[in-house]
Amino acid sequence: MHDRDTGITPTSVQMAVGPVHYAIALRPEDPAQLRTAVDLGCRWWGGISFPWLTLNSDGEVTGGTEQLCSVLDVAEVIDLTRLDARDPIPAGLRALGVQVTAGDLRPRWAMPA
Amino acid sequence: MGDAGVVAPDTSDPLITTGAGEDDDLAQAVAVGTLDPDERDCWAKIGQPVSLARGEESVLAQVSRRTVIGVTATGMETVNAEGLFPTTTALLWVLPDSFTLPDVTQDLVAFWNYRALRLWHSRTVTVVARQSQLREPATRRHLVDAITASAFSTPMCVVNGLALGDDDLRAIAEELGFEVMQPGTWSERHSSQPEPLQRTAVINVPIADFWMGERHSGTSRDALAVVCRPRWNARIESPLAWRYPEAHQGLVSARITSEVITGPRTDSVAALYQQGSRWLSGGIRIFTRAMPTYRFNLGMPDPAEVLAASLAARGRRLPDIGQGQGDRRHPGLVRRPCPVPQARLPRPDYGAHAAAEPAHRESPRPDRGPDRPGSRHDHGRRRAARRHGAGAGQAADAP
Numbered sequence: 001m002h003d004r005d006t007g008i009t010p011t012s013v014q015m016a017v018g019p020v021h022y023a024i025a026l027r028p029e030d031p032a033q034l035r036t037a038v039d040l041g042c043r044w045w046g047g048i049s050f051p052w053l054t055l056n057s058d059g060e061v062t063g064g065t066e067q068l069c070s071v072l073d074v075a076e077v078i079d080l081t082r083l084d085a086r087d088p089i090p091a092g093l094r095a096l097g098v099q100v101t102a103g104d105l106r107p108r109w110a111m112p113a
Numbered sequence: 114m115g116d117a118g119v120v121a122p123d124t125s126d127p128l129i130t131t132g133a134g135e136d137d138d139l140a141q142a143v144a145v146g147t148l149d150p151d152e153r154d155c156w157a158k159i160g161q162p163v164s165l166a167r168g169e170e171s172v173l174a175q176v177s178r179r180t181v182i183g184v185t186a187t188g189m190e191t192v193n194a195e196g197l198f199p200t201t202t203a204l205l206w207v208l209p210d211s212f213t214l215p216d217v218t219q220d221l222v223a224f225w226n227y228r229a230l231r232l233w234h235s236r237t238v239t240v241v242a243r244q245s246q247l248r249e250p251a252t253r254r255h256l257v258d259a260i261t262a263s264a265f266s267t268p269m270c271v272v273n274g275l276a277l278g279d280d281d282l283r284a285i286a287e288e289l290g291f292e293v294m295q296p297g298t299w300s301e302r303h304s305s306q307p308e309p310l311q312r313t314a315v316i317n318v319p320i321a322d323f324w325m326g327e328r329h330s331g332t333s334r335d336a337l338a339v340v341c342r343p344r345w346n347a348r349i350e351s352p353l354a355w356r357y358p359e360a361h362q363g364l365v366s367a368r369i370t371s372e373v374i375t376g377p378r379t380d381s382v383a384a385l386y387q388q389g390s391r392w393l394s395g396g397i398r399i400f401t402r403a404m405p406t407y408r409f410n411l412g413m414p415d416p417a418e419v420l421a422a423s424l425a426a427r428g429r430r431l432p433d434i435g436q437g438q439g440d441r442r443h444p445g446l447v448r449r450p451c452p453v454p455q456a457r458l459p460r461p462d463y464g465a466h467a468a469a470e471p472a473h474r475e476s477p478r479p480d481r482g483p484d485r486p487g488s489r490h491d492h493g494r495r496r497a498a499r500r501h502g503a504g505a506g507q508a509a510d511a512p
C-alpha cells in the first residue's frame with residue numbers, strides 16, 4: 001500500500017492511557033507520614049502503584065527503593081518529609097532526577113468512569 | 114476524593130475500607146485503604162455502599178479487589194511488560210497478631226512496594242494479613258482457591274513476613290495446604306494444561322527482583338493512520354471513558370506504539386516523533402490530559418535524523434557531509450532514506466510490502482542495537498540478571 005511517490009504509508013497505531021505515577025517519599029518511623037501516604041494512594045487513580053521511597057535521617061533513599069521510580073515510570077515525587085516547600089530537598093531525592101514537590105502540592109489527576 | 118471515588122459506584126458490591134484516624138489500625142489501612150467519615154458519606158450519596166473492614170473481611174476484600182486501595186487499579190490492565198517473571202505467583206504477607214508499629218514498619222513498607230510492582234492483568238493474589246485472620250476456615254478456603262485459580266507458577270505462593278520467624282511462616286503455609294519448597298528453580302506456565310499444579314510455597318523469598326521490569330499499565334485502543342514525512346496525524350478515541358468534571362484537565366500517561374515508531378531508545382530519538390516523550394516498553398510515552406479523543410501530530414524522521422539524534426545523545430555527531438553525498442563519501446553510514454524507518458515485527462501484510470523491502474534492507478537498522486530492550490542480547494542479559502539477582506540464591510527458569 002506504500003506509495004513510493006508520496007511516501008504515504010498506512011499503519012496501525014496503538015495508544016494506551018494509564019495513570020501518572022507519583023512516588024511518595026517518607027520517613028517510615030513516622031506514623032503520620034505513613035498514614036498520609038496511604039491516604040494519597042487511595043485518592044488517586046493508580047494509587048495502588050505509587051511506590052514509597054523511604055528516607056533516613058540524612059535524606060538518603062534506603063532499601064533500594066529508588067529503583068522503583070524508573071521501573072514504575074514515576075513522574076514526580078511527593079515528599080512528605082518536608083513541612084515547607086522552601087526547605088531543601090533531601091539529597092537522595094535530588095539525585096533521582098525527577099521533580100520533587102512538598103507534601104500538599106497535588107497535581108491534577110484523571111479518573112476513569 | 115471530592116464528590117466521587119476513583120471508580121463508578123456499584124450499588125450491589127460494597128467497598129471495604131478502614132478509618133483514616135490516628136487511632137485506626139495502620140496495618141489494616143495499608144491492606145484495604147482509608148476513607149474518612151465525610152468521604153464515606155460522599156460515597157453513600159452516589160450510591161456506593163462502604164463497609165469498614167472487620168476481622169477476616171479484610172483478607173477476602175483484598176482477594177476480590179473491592180478495597181478502597183484496590184479499586185484505584187481500575188483501567189490499569191498491564192499493556193506491556195518486559196522481563197517480568199513469575200507474574201502469577203501469589204504473595205501472602207503475614208504479620209503477627211500483636212505488635213507495635215515499629216515492629217512491622219518494614220513489613221508495611223515492603224508489602225506496599227511489592228504490591229505496587231505487581232502487574233494488573235490477571236486476578237493474582239496479593240494479600241497482607243495477620244496470623245489470626247488466616248485461621249478462619251472460610252477465609253482460608255477462599256484464599257487458597259483464589260491462589261490456585263490464578264497462580265500458574267511453581268512455587269505457587271510466596272509467604273513473607275519480616276516480623277515473623279521462618280518456622281511461623283512455614284507453619285502458616287502448611288496450614289493453608291501448601292507444600293513448602295526450598296527456594297530453587299522457578300517455573301511458570303504460560304498455557305493451559307490439563308493437570309493441576311501442585312500447591313507449593315516458599316517462605317521469606319525476596320521476589321521483587323523478578324518484577325523489576327519496565328511496564329506500562331492502562332487501557333489500549335488501536336487505530337489506523339496514514340504515515341508520511343515529515344509529519345503525520347493520528348486520531349484515536351480515548352481507550353477509557355473519563356468521569357467529568359473530576360477528570361477535567363487531569364493528567365494521564367499515554368503510550369503510543371506503531372511499527373513506524375522505532376529507533377534507539379534515547380530521549381532525543383523519541384523527541385523526533387513527539388516532543389517531550391520518552392521511550393517506554395517499546396513505544397513513546399507522554400503525559401497529557403484526559404480527553405475523549407486524542408489527536409497527535411507525530412514526526413516521521415528519516416534514518417539519518419534518527420542516527421544523528423542517537424549520536425547526539427551520546428555526545429557525538431555525524432561527520433559533516435552534504436545533502437546527497439552520504440552514499441558516496443560514507444556508504445556504510447548514511448544510506449538513501451527508506452520510505453519509513455525499519456518496521457518492527459510483525460509487519461502488516463500489505464500488497465506492496467515486497468516492493469518496499471529493498472529500501473528497508475538498506476536502512477541503518479537503528480533498532481537493532483545490542484542493548485535494545487527485547488533484543489536477543491537483551492533477553493540473554495535479563496536471563497543472566499535473573500539468575501544473579503534472584504535474591505535468595507534461587508535460579509530463575511522461565512519455560
